[in-house]
Amino acid sequence: MAAVSPTVRRVPLIAGNWKMNLDHLQAIAFVQKLAWTLKDANHDFSAVEVAVFPPFTDLRSVQTLVAADKLPLAFGGQDVSEHESGAYTGEISAAFLAALESRYVIIGHSERRTLHAETDEQVAGKVAAALKHNIAPIICVGETAEDLETHGASAVPVAQLRAALSRVDSAADFVVAYEPVWAIGSGQAATPEQAEQVAAALRAVIAEVLGDDVAAKTRILYGGSVKSGNIAGFMREPNVDGALVGGASLDVNEFAAIVRYQKHVGL
Template sequence: MSSSRKPLIAGNWKMNLNHLEAIALVQKLAFALPAKYFEKVDVTVIPPFTDIRSVQTVVDGDKLLLTYGAQDLSAHDSGAYTGEISGAFLAKLGCTFVVVGHSERRTLHAETDEVVLGKTKAALRHGITPIVCIGEGLEVRESGEHVAFNVAQLKGSLAGLTAEEIGKVVIAYEPVWAIGTGRVASAADAQEVCAAVRAALAEIADEATAASVRILYGGSVNSKNVGDIVGQTDVDGALVGGASLKSDEFATLSAIAAGGPLP
């Protein structure tokens, strides 16, 4: 983490919690996290689509300092795309972020870098910050090719974007072998790839842009390991799955990223 970049803790709920459970969790989370921490950390929740309107109502109604986003969006803005969700709809609902290219979508829905790029552009068109995910599988990690793999995935997912556009994205490095497995990458492993990502951003954009982009780590992050991970120079926060489904755990983890304990 560098002092020039505010850490971001994003809770990706995946396909968990209905809209009523979402309201309860957001209220508990906001209650647990003192307002002063939001000066030091951005905290966002990423619920399923069907929860977003309810989350918006709570956040707006109670003037909460946390933000929210979506887990995916269409590369298209409108039209005959049954089942897809437009970035325009997400913008209308006040989404700050949208996750793009999560490994579960790359794997289960065969999303290529080209598809991810289309979605990243759609998010930018609608003024939503894309959290562009990259990450290697176990075989790549064991072959020692993980840095090259992630840099290639990054370049493919951002191909042709201007430096200004790149300055508006968040990158999330999530090694697939660490997702939901309890097998967290070491802080040094996270730093190695995040530093390489930043160097690649400098190459495809410029140094100043690369220095400003937030790069998150994701994969079995919890309140016990988050301090070490966000303590790394090039790691600016975390994309959290399982540990974001419990308000106490997620509040504790967010407070640690802000540099302090819960009261």
């Protein structure tokens, strides 16, 4: 495995993927309450970054609120088109997300791969499209229960990441999210040790493809049944730099407790 500089500080990122939940009015109320909750807890956003990923119809409302109230929250899209523009009904381009000041975009989530037959080639195209518009992709990788039994934990995520990085250069800013498919929404998370094993393998791939410096600075998140009661265990692992949170991100107090994993405020 490639050496990673111990002097590099990776700011943890806690990201909430709302999936197809909350309309634009609910989104405004949620973001306001989340900001107030974290402010009341004296959360240091420079120590742990916070991002939310609303449905596309909510993004303008969230952008307006964040800008008007100068909230220290990042936000982004749950998916993006690999195409710049044209006759692609229902698609949203990276240019559109950039116009809304999206800092991040989720790409390659297992629900996209499974429900929409999204391929590694499409994921690579979406990553390239996001980077073209200075949006940091959160590249999702993960194995199914069948993959785990047949190939072990690392093989499929490593192959997915290698494909996703095929059009990325060493100057790119991106995040990787390891989400074992068997853990998403199941209530049964991977163990911190399992997450660390795969995260270390993913960091080694980044080092191989883009160099040690890129590997050292790239954040790797864990996702899959993350909650306030287990986040601290994952965050103790050296190669886990945050979490991509699903269902628990829809509860303001629970999500805030995950963000505040260092202090477990509210628990």
